[in-house]
Amino acid sequence: MRESLYIGIMSGTSLDGVDAALVDFNSSTPSLVQTYFLAYDKYLREQLLALNQAGYDELHRAALLSNKLSRSYADAVEGLLGKSGISSQSITAIGCHGQTVRHCPQSESAYSIQLGNAALLAELTGITVVADFRNRDIAAGGQGAPLVPAFHQVMFGRPEKHRIIVNIGGIANITSLSPKGEVIGFDCGPGNILMDAWCLQHKGSIYDHNGSWAETGCIIPGLLEALLAFSFFSLPPPKSTGREMFNSEWLKSYLHGKESPKDVQATLLRLSVEAIAQSIKFHFPEVEEIYLCGGGARNGKLVAELEAALPGKSVNLTDMLGIDADWMEAFAFAWLAKQTISKVPGNLPSVTGAQGHRILGAIYTA
Template identity: 65%
Template sequence: MYYIGIMSGTSLDGVDAVLVNFSGSSFSLIDTCYVPYDPFLQAELLGLNQSGENELHRAALSGNRLSRLYAEAVVCLLEKAKVDSGGIVAIGCHGQTIRHCPQSEYMYSIQLVNGALLAELTDITVVTDFRNRDIAANGQGAPLVPAFHQQMFSHSDVHRLIINIGGIANITSLPVKNSVSGFDCGPGNMLMDAWCLQHTGERYDQNGLWAKSGKVIDYLLKDLLSFPYFSMPPPKSTGRETFDLNWLLSYLTGKEAAQDVQSTLLQLTVQTIADSIRAYYPTARELYLCGGGAHNETLVARLQQELQDREIRKTDVLGIDADWVEACAFAWLARQSIERTPGNLPAVTGATGRRVLGAIYPA
C-alpha cells in the first residue's frame, strides 16, 4: 500500500516528498526527497499571491513548472527506494497555495498544480485539490493535517498538542476524551523568512541567531498582537493574504533596527502559539513540534520559556521526523480519497460535516 505525499507550503522554499507504506492500521515512512525552488520560481509564486499583470497565464505556467518539479521529486523517491511506479497506489499533492479565501463571501482556495500533467509525467494516479470540498461545506479548508495527527499521534491517556511551525503556525489538540480540534495561530516562519531575505539575502535565519542578536521591540510586539485575527475564536485559518511584508511595514516607523524587528517577529510567533495554548488548551502538558520552525533553537527556547510547565519535544520521538509530517499527511489524505473515506474534521475546519476530499486524476 505505497503512497507518495508531496507538500510545498507557505514558506515557499521547495518541495517535500515522501514515500510511505500503509498496511492496515500500520504506517511506515520509506524514503524522502527535498527539491528546492529556484529563485525565479520562488519569486514568481510570491508575486502570484497578489493581483498582477497577466496573472492567469503566469499562474498556469507556474502550475506546469511546479508539476514538473513534483515529478522530479517522485523520480528521486522511487530511485532512492528502488520501488517501481507501478507499485504506487496514488500521489497526494497539496500544490502551492497562492490564495486562501475561505470566507463566506469568497469560498475558494487556490493551490497551483496541474494534476493531469503530474499523472501523465509519473504514470501514477494523482489526488489534488484537497481544500475546496471542505470550503464548499462551509469550512475553512484548513488546517487539514489534524486528522492525520489524530491517527498517528493520539495517546489513550495523555492530552497532546502537535504544533506545526511552517510558514503559518498551527495547533492540533489531541485530548484523551473530547474531540480533536485545531486552528492556525498566525505567522510561523513566513514573516521572519521574508524579513531575513530582504535584509541579509539569506532565505531564513539559521537557528534564529540573527533574531537572538536583536531585542524585542515591546511597542511593536504589542501593536502586532492587537491585530484582530489573533483574538478571533477558532475555527480559523490564514495565509499570505493577511500576513505579508506589507502588513508588517504598516506597523513600522522605519527607525527600527533590522535585527530588532527580526527578534520581535520571532517573539510574535512564540507569543501567538503560547497565548493560543493558554486560552484553549490549558490542561495539555505534552507539546510536539514539527515543520521547519522546530529546528529554530532560539524560537524553541523562547517557547519553552513561555510554557515552562509543559514538555516540548519534536515529533521525531513519536515516530515521524518533524520535517516530513505534513508531506506524510497528504499521502494519508490521498489514501482517504482513494478509499472514499472522509479526510476532514468539522470540529477543526468548521465544515457542516465530514467529507471525502480531493480531485482524482487516474494514471
C-alpha cells in the same frame, strides 16, 4: 502494484521547495519508507511569491507556473523513487497539496487556490494523483484548512493523554488531541513567514538559520504589542490564514522605518512564539504534552523561547513520536490520498467548521 504504498507531496507557504515522502500503509502503524527534498530555484520562488498579490496577466502566469510546478513535483517523485529503489508501478497514488497562492476562507464567497496541474503530474509520473483537497471542505462551509489534524488524530491520539501538535511552517497551526473531547485545530498566526521575508530583505538569505540573527537583536515591546493586537489573534476557531493576511506589507504598516533590522527580526520571532503560546494557554491550559514539527521546529532560538513561554509543559519534537518533524505534512498528504482512494472522509468538521465529514480531493487516474 503494492496497494499500501503512497507518495505525499507538500510545498508549503515558506516557498522553500518540494517535500516528497514515500509511505507504506501495510501495517496498523504507517511507516515512512523514504524522503526527498527538491529546492525551488530563485526564479520560481519569486514568481510564486508575486502571484500572492494581484498583478498583470495573472491567469496566464498562474497556468504556466502550475505546469512548471508539476514538472518539479514529477522531478521530486523521480528522485524519491530512485532513492528508494521502488518503481512507479508499485505506487497506488500521489497525494499532492499544490502550492497555495490565495487562501480566503472567511468571506461568504470563500475560496482557496493551490497551483499545480494534477493531470500533467499523473501523465509525467504514470501514477494516479489526488489533488485539490481543500475545496470540498470549503464547499461544505468549512475553511478548507488545516487538514493535517485528522492525520494527527490517527497517528498520535491517545485515550489517556492530552497532546498538542504544533506545526511551525510558514503559518503556525495547532492540533489539540484531547481524550475528553473532539479534535480541535486551527491556524494561530505566522510561523516562519514574516521572519523569512524580513531575513531575505535584509540579509539576502531565505531564512534565519537556527534563529541566529534574531539572537543578536532585542525585542521591540511596542511593536510586539501592536502586532499581537491584530484582530486575527483574538478570533475564535475555526480559523485559518496565509500570505493574504501576514505579509511584508502588513508588517510595514506597523514600522516607522527607524527600527534596527535585527531588532525587528527578534520581535518577529517573539510574535510567532506568542501566537503559539497564547493560543495554547488560552484554549488548552491543561495540556500535558506538546510536540513540534515543521521547519520552525529546527529553529533553536524559537523553540527555546517557546519552552520558556510555556513553563511546566513538556515540549519536544514529533521525532519522539516516530515521525520526523521535517516530513509531517508530506506524510499527511500521502495519508489523505489514501483516504480519498478508499472513499473515506479526510476532514474534521470540528477543525474546519464544515457541515460534516467529506471525502476530499479530485482523482486523476494514471
